[in-house]
């Protein structure tokens with residue numbers, strides 16, 4: 001931690017790549033309740049006001065959600081796992097939009113939603129997300145496995161070149177060409193950063209850790225347990241916020 005802060009202090013072109021749910025805030029059974037704390041907002045504002053630091057929040061959430069949470073801040077927002085980026089106050093898509101695959105996948109998800117009370121489908125611009133955090137955990141987890149095997153065995157993934165992200169209480173289906181890894185590669189392609197920190201807690205964040213793993217200026221940090229290719233680990237959200245707070249006190 002000392003080394004990291006020292007390196008941050010000495011660098012002049014810093015990039016902070018931060019996941020949101022499970023990283024900057026705790027999971028909530030109702031996503032709309034997972035709001036950033038005052039402490040977090042103050043910290044992000046202080047970081048962004050530092051002329052050497054660029055703050056990017058890179059999340060799987062929709063652009064509308066991101067605007068509701070952080071629209072008032074001047075930080076860079078990336079939504080839908082990297083498919084959309086907000087710069088100069090305008091959202092634009094990083095990849096071409098295609099809906100042709102959604103109809104057949106929705107049919108599978110709707111069947112599971114009927115059998116699993118509390119679960120719901122979120123139809124985002126670039127992905128379909130089946131969420132069961134408000135359902136009975138056992139039946140939700142069972143149904144999520146059923147979704148995965150139906151999509152795999154039915155050949156829908158191969159046919160439309162899709163991938164599945166398995167979250168802690170959700171299953172998300174999206175085109176293979178979309179991911180935090182692709183978008184982070186694009187962000188760092190000019191190679192101007194002398195300090196990068198990337199923090200996240202889920203499978204989608206592993207793509208970002210993967211593209212940074214050979215970068216000598218990058219610190220990759222996994223939040224919580226589980227397999228990771230990140231170099232460092234923090235146990236919980238409060239530790240992430242306190243690390244960011246420490247960084248925000250540097251010049």
Ligand SMILES: [Mg+2]
Pocket residue numbers: 019020021022023200201202
């Ligand atoms: Mg997360």
